Amino acid sequence: MAMDSKIEPRVGTAFDREMMQRCLTLARRALGRTAPNPLVGAVVVQDGKIVGEGFHPGAGQPHAEVFALKAAGDRAQGATVYVSLEPCNHYGRTPPCTEALIAAGVAKVVVGMVDPNPLVAGGGVARLRSAGIEVVVGVEEADCRQLNEGFIHRMVYQRPFGIFKYAMTLDGKIATTSGHSAWITNPAAREEVQQLRIACDAIIVGGNTVRIDNPRLTIRQIDAPNPLRVVMSRTLDLPTTAHLWQTETVSTLVMTQAGANPDMQMLLRDRGVEILELDSLTPTAAMAHLYQRGCLSVLWECGGTLAAEAIAQGTVQKIFAFIAPKIIGGSTAPTPVGDLGFTQMTQAITLERVQWRTVGSDCLMEGYLPSRESGVGSRESGDKGDKGEES
């Protein structure tokens, strides 16, 4: 249920919208596999019938339009092509799709959204129009943008899109006073988390989460991609055995402070864990590194201290909060977000575009943090010493 929905003008006919939704369904087949590229789907329609479909399977592979044109063959001549993202007009890992569309002799292209990539940014639409092809832009645009919010954020801010997910009881606790948290939410909610993980390229936790929860952070669904598992730990005071150190099928990256605990570094490297030493271990630095690695969306599944730092530094854009109808009390029981330095309610971060729905017996609230250039307040986690990290 949307709490602040606004009515958007509709672009295209009902048929156009149906075809664009088909593009989005096709695009989702590659969820979690395309980084740093977007999720894109395309269909070719001739005489009101779909004669070719395609989606982008991943970076280095042909784009959605190329697969759809190939499937359509000669039937692409005079056809309408629907594509959820503006066709590219540049030579990247692959040649421009605009030229493939022109060469195929299509009559019309219906585009979901303009590509925020500065190498495209309207150039694809202009090239098609200059070749005499009719182009309609903005059909089901809100849904197209939603599907690629990670890609858009990456292109606009040169940082991955940060999602903070947590599960809490009705009285706002993420664990009991002893740290026990299995399980706050019901199985349906935990299944939702699996789907969320599939859509992300990396998951970040802090040292405390490894010590207390010993999570696996894996995808249980067969044939779904596993995000990179990332641990931020300043001290490397971590258990020598942990599920995250099993790296045969899923990779783990431990980010730490330069020079930290050489013995533990060696032990982890022996187990196949990648170690990255940073001069200053902050959420900002972690996200900068994950941007360099090509991540689109990064999931913060950390405890309150690291979550507060991540929010304060502007590395979280979206919140997924699961709220279970349970009460555990405990004045020292941990809460989802640690100290942000706020003393007045007027300082509260008010989420935007908030939606909520029930998942089994739990409630899922989603919303976006207000966009801004820098983090909340003036505090930088690098200045906070040991308390700045969950270790």
Ligand SMILES: Nc1nc(O)c(N)c(N[C@@H]2O[C@H](COP(=O)(O)O)[C@@H](O)[C@H]2O)n1
């Ligand atoms: N329209 C469209 N369809 C696809 O299937 C795509 N993957 C893209 N991607 C755009 O092109 C850039 C990547 O190009 P290469 O794969 O390196 O050739 C990507 O950044 C998008 O701007 N567009």
Ligand SMILES: [Zn+2]
């Ligand atoms: Zn392309």
